Amino acid sequence: xxxxxxxxxxxxxxxxxxxxxxxxxxxxxxxxxxxxxxxxxxxxxxxxxxxxxxxxxxxxxxxxxxxxxxxxxxxxxxxxxxxxxxxxxxxxxxxxxxxxxxxxxxxxxxxxxxxxxxxxxxxxxxxxxxxxxxxxxxxxxxxxxxxxxxxxxxxxxxxxxxxxxxxxxxxxxxxxxxxxxxxxxxxxxxxxxxxxxxxxxxxxxxxxxxxxxxxxxxxxxxxxxxxxxxxxxxxxxxxx
Numbered sequence: 032x033x034x035x036x037x038x039x040x041x042x043x044x045x046x047x048x049x050x051x052x053x054x055x056x057x058x059x060x061x062x063x064x065x066x067x068x069x070x071x072x073x074x075x076x077x078x079x080x081x082x083x084x085x086x087x088x089x090x091x092x093x094x095x096x097x098x099x100x101x102x103x104x105x106x107x108x109x110x111x112x113x114x115x116x117x118x119x120x121x122x123x124x125x126x127x128x129x130x131x132x133x134x135x136x137x138x139x140x141x142x143x144x145x146x147x148x149x150x151x152x153x154x155x156x157x158x159x160x161x162x163x164x165x166x167x168x169x170x171x172x173x174x175x176x177x178x179x180x181x182x183x184x185x186x187x188x189x190x191x192x193x194x195x196x197x198x199x200x201x202x203x204x205x206x207x208x209x210x211x212x213x214x215x216x217x218x219x220x221x222x223x224x225x226x227x228x229x230x231x232x233x234x235x236x237x238x239x240x241x242x243x244x245x246x247x248x249x250x251x252x253x254x255x256x257x258x259x260x261x262x263x264x265x266x267x268x269x270x271x
Contacts, residue, residue, distance in 0.1 A: 034145055040063055046073040046116035046128040058131035068108040069139070070267070078242060079104045080267050085227055092241060100260040104143065105239055105267035108136050111123040117237055117267070121169045129169075133171035133176040140263060141181060147261055151184040152177060156192040156215070185233075189250055191218050211247040217255050226255050234262040 042051045047063035075090035077098065107113045119125040120132070154170035161176050171187045178185040182218050194214040217226070234248050235241060239262070249260040 033220045066112040089263050099253045104140050105264045106147035107266045109266035129176045151186045151230045155236040158192045160197045170236045231259040236264045239264040239267040
């Protein structure tokens with residue numbers, strides 16, 4: 032009875048259109064989910080970006096650069112249909128959208144994530160000033176939700192963003208790399224003994240574009256002796 036009352040008081044709203052979702056056991060409107068571009072084959076074997084040639088193994092970015100992470104996965108192509116949902120989740124306190132995002136991640140990659148067996152999920156951190164301004168880190172909310180669903184520990188404080196960077200979307204590829212240089216470090220609360228117990232980690236973020244942010248985090252983790260670094264994001268761009 033309490034659940035019924037709460038459902039009436041706080042109905043599930045679609046992350047795409049914002050309307051109340053019917054039937055009640057869904058987290059998104061059927062017609063809105065049909066608008067989303069889920070990533071399918073062919074895709075880059077390294078970063079999961081969709082590619083336009085089945086004969087290719089890697090996207091343009093992964094052909095040009097070497098990354099410290101082993102492999103990554105994304106659910107959707109970043110287009111107008113999913114963009115509003117991500118922006119609302121990220122900037123407009125629609126933290127409840129994590130429920131649908133987690134459902135989509137687990138349905139498509141849950142078994143793969145469990146097979147890779149990360150010791151923990153690590154959300155990409157915000158700078159403390161941005162955290163104060165926003166009040167939460169969307170990557171942490173997503174990581175905790177996925178971790179709860181798959182029974183994987185989450186280390187929200189392992190990485191620290193010690194440099195206030197410019198928004199990546201305003202920068203070129205070269206500027207993005209420079210912008211993120213030395214932007215992340217391992218939390219000093221994690222001494223060598225704690226770090227030595229971590230072997231495989233999976234980074235969690237909302238969007239993967241050129242991979243500069245994920246690469247900066249993976250590089251720091253590898254420097255501290257982490258053997259394997261993977262990532263999961265909600266969205267990515269095209270790899271062609």
